[in-house]
Amino acid sequence: MASRIAAEASAYLRQHADQPVDWWPYGSAAFASARERDVPVFLSIGYAACHWCHVMAGESFADASTAAYLNEHFVAIKVDREERPDVDNTYMAATQTLTGAGGWPMSVFAFPDGRAFHAGTYFPPVPRSGTPSFMQVLAAVREAWEIRRPELEVQADTLAAHLGSVADGQRAMLSAVLAAPGGSEPRHEALDAALDKLLEIEDPTGGFSPAPKFPPNPALDFLLQFAAGPSPRAPEALSLAGRTLEKMALGALHDLPGGGFSRYCVDGQWRVPHFEKMLYDNAQLLGLYSRFAALTPDPGQRELATRAATGIVTWLCRDMVLPGGAFASSLDADVIEADGSHAEGSCYLFSDEQLAELVPKQWAVLAPLLDGRTLESEIPDQDTAHTLAFAVLPVPSQWLAWDAAVPALLAARSARPQPSRDEKVVAAWNGLAIQGLALAAVLLGDAAALDLAQAAAARLWEGHWDASRSGAPLLRVSYPGSAASGVPGLLEDYAAVALGFQALAVASGEERWQKRAALLLDAALELFILDGLPVESASGDAMLLAARSGRSSIEALDDALPSAVALLCSALLDRAGTLAAAGTGGEDPHGSVERGRVSALLGFVPRLAGRVPHAMGASLAVLARLGAGTGTELVLTGGTTEQRAGARALGMLAGVAQPVGAQQRPAAPDGGLAAYVCRGGVCLAPVSGLAALRGVLLPYLPGA
Known part of the structure; x- marks a missing residue:
């Protein structure tokens, strides 16, 4: 049997290409086949680095009898969640609703129109600890499909309505109004409440939850x-x-x-x-x-x-690096x-x-x-x-011993079999990597980090962005040696790449990256803001819409990545600040339109800050930057290369916007550094020393 997924670019799909299961890639053709055959869809969702995905593949999907049963009674679809997080998010919500838990591999059974009716995660090859075997699940679903399909229709409709109501709830939450600029007290109270809650739930071993312990990056x-x-x-x-x-x-x-x-x-x-x-x-x-x-x-x-x-x-x-x-x-x-x-x-x-x-x-x-x-x-x-x-x-003597030991440890490791690498280039993740590298370049003086950031940014711009591609100028994924795939970028891709470019502009001093970030943000606002509220995807996928009773989705809370809403808000706030500080805001010289968008999208934060700050850290970080509704910018003129680098580092630490390019404000009389801290287009008197600038930007922290 020729595999439909053997030619797919996804490493995860190709890992399954030699199995006896007649896998389809995700798309309308697979669902149409299920409709023609009058069989349910089985979606298996995972990713290349997933341990338990490998386990279930070896136990069940590589088994000839299991595959034969699956092929006869289902249309089996293999989904790379990293290529299609919108698919993963929709069916993960269904799985969590039905089972109370989620994870990968995800195993979802759906009608040919996309509505889910049964789901789980890993199923073993034989019953184990109260969990049925995969074959038992397949047989039970087949029996229900053939004998009790009206009941499945009711369950699918009920689940789709629930997921639709959750999407409605997200949109209602994002419709909340944040205190108007100038009314900063509720914001300060929210930030204090979030800090209090994180102190309360701190785990003694670090983080804010018991095992399994994930790095709480947004918090x-x-x-x-x-x-x-x-x-x-x-x-x-x-x-x-x-x-x-x-x-x-x-x-x-x-x-x-x-x-x-x-x-x-x-x-x-x-x-x-x-x-x-x-x-x-x-x-x-x-x-x-x-x-x-x-x-x-x-x-x-x-x-x-x-x-x-x-x-x-x-x-x-x-x-x-690829x-x-x-x-x-x-x-x-x-x-x-x-x-x-x-x-x-x-x-x-x-x-x-x-x-x-x-x-x-x-x-x-x-x-x-x-x-x-x-x-x-x-x-x-x-x-x-x-x-x-x-x-x-x-202590220092132990670090010396450790540094002397590392080459031997790495040499021993390199002689062992190595883990496989998924060479898929994801735009959002590369954008975040560029941002992190730019921070390391400025804050730690790491020249290698800046080189890596510039190379990655150039590849994203050349390989993923095409302004002439109507409706999808930014593509989400590419693979080495080939053009970017046709998977349109999601809101998180546009926002994260914009953030990476904004940080790279500051680190490199090259204005082109701020201009490219602005193009990404313009496209994001056009594609993903509907009736004033954001959506995750602009694709209008019919199956995903059916799974949620016709509603578009957006998630305002953080997961492994910061929420797309928070990423967008952070990038918009930075753009507002650079326009205002540089005096190039055009009809909006103080960036008030952009800040108004940010305030509108963050209106839900104060209400939840003291309850679930660990789930909305990225939005809280933007709220902390927004301050009293004006934001803060840093404009630098004059000074030595070292002084300007130190000032840029302080600006990055404070999270303030920094316009790049020629500035109109005067340098110090002797040509030395003049650092202007501006809020709402109004600048304080310039300061000339890094110690003084640190006192203005980081007033409550001692010098490191």
Whole structure:
């Protein structure tokens, strides 16, 4: 049987191309086939780096009898959730509604028009711990389809109506009104309430939840932005963020020898990671650790944060950069051993015996520092392979020993089978990576980071953007050696790439990136704002609309990525600030239209800030930047290269907009630096020293 998905660009789909299942790629043709055959649709949704996707593939989809049954009674569709997050989001909502939980692989059964009626995640090949086998599920769905289809119609309609009401609720939430500019008190109260709630729910081991522990990136973004704001509680926010950032960087979530962070940890101590490495996590963490390294007054934390950030840059350069300069999506959680078996994370594990043999000169110093676990969360014996983690912040002598040991550890690792790489280029994730690299370039003086950012940005612009492509000037995905696929960009893609370009403009001093960011934002406002409110996708997918009773969807809360609403608001606020500060706002010289859009979209934040701040950190970070409704801009003239670099770093830490290009304001009388801090188009008297500028922009934080 010729596979329909063998020629697909998606690595996830191609992983399944040799299976006996007659897989279809997602699209109207697959649903039309189900309609013609009068059979239900089975959607299997996952991604290339997913461990449990590999497990179910080997157990069920590679089994000839299971595949034959699936082919006879269903139309099977394989969906790469990273290519089509709009598909994933819709059916994940259905799965969570039906089962109370979600995850990948996701297994959804639907009518040929797209309405879901049954769903789950991983199903084992035999019944296990109360979970039916996959064959039992298939047989039960087939029986219900043939005997009780009217009941399935009722269930599908009820579920679609519920999902539609959830979409209505999201739109109603986004219709809430934020206090008008000048009425800043509710905003300050919201930020304080969010900080109070995060302090209340902080886990002693770091983060804001028990195991499984994911890096709470958007919440940390809010805390660092709060710490850079005009509140006497700034040190409190910085300390809270620092405790989690430190615990994550010391733990095995952080690949201490090789750089980069895994997706999450299955235990509560950050010691046992699920080893897939995602670009979107590391892109966010790069910016967070760069900012924290520049903000914290603690030298030990600064050293750790700097190493975490530069390690991500090293990992991106070594393992993730593709021909042309863009970044791959992920590294697999599993390693394929010589016998063809899958082993999760095996290339990263060492026993004490192996470590003592590899680094005999450093072992006596490092042994008391290391605190890894086996994959079963057990304290290992000397000859049991375990993860690598630090028990405490290393002192200088331990860092020296560690640096001397790393080359031998990496050499040993490189001789082992390596995880596969998904070479899909996702526009949004690359945009966030460009933003993180720009922050590292400015805040840490990392020239390699700037080079990587510029190369990735050039590849995105050349390969993903085409202004003549009506309705979809930005495409979401591309693959090495080929043009971008026809998958239209989502709101998150336009907003995240705009943010990356805005940060790169500041880091590089090149005005073209701000102009390109403006084009992306203009297109986003045209495509994704309907009746004043945002939508996730502009594609009008008939199956997804049917699954939600005809409603378009948008999610205002954060997930693994910041919400698209927050990304858009952050980029709009930056554009408003650069226009106002540069005096090029045209009919809107103070950026009030853009700020009005931001205020309108963030109206829901104060009501929820004290209840679920961990789910809306990115929006809270924008609210903290918005301040009293005016925002803040930094305009620089004159000065040495070093002075301007220091001033740009302070501006980035404070989250203020910085126009790039020639400015009309005068330099200091001696040609030295003049830094103008402006709010609402009104600028304070210029300051000439970096210490004075830090006092204006970061008034409640001591110098690091």
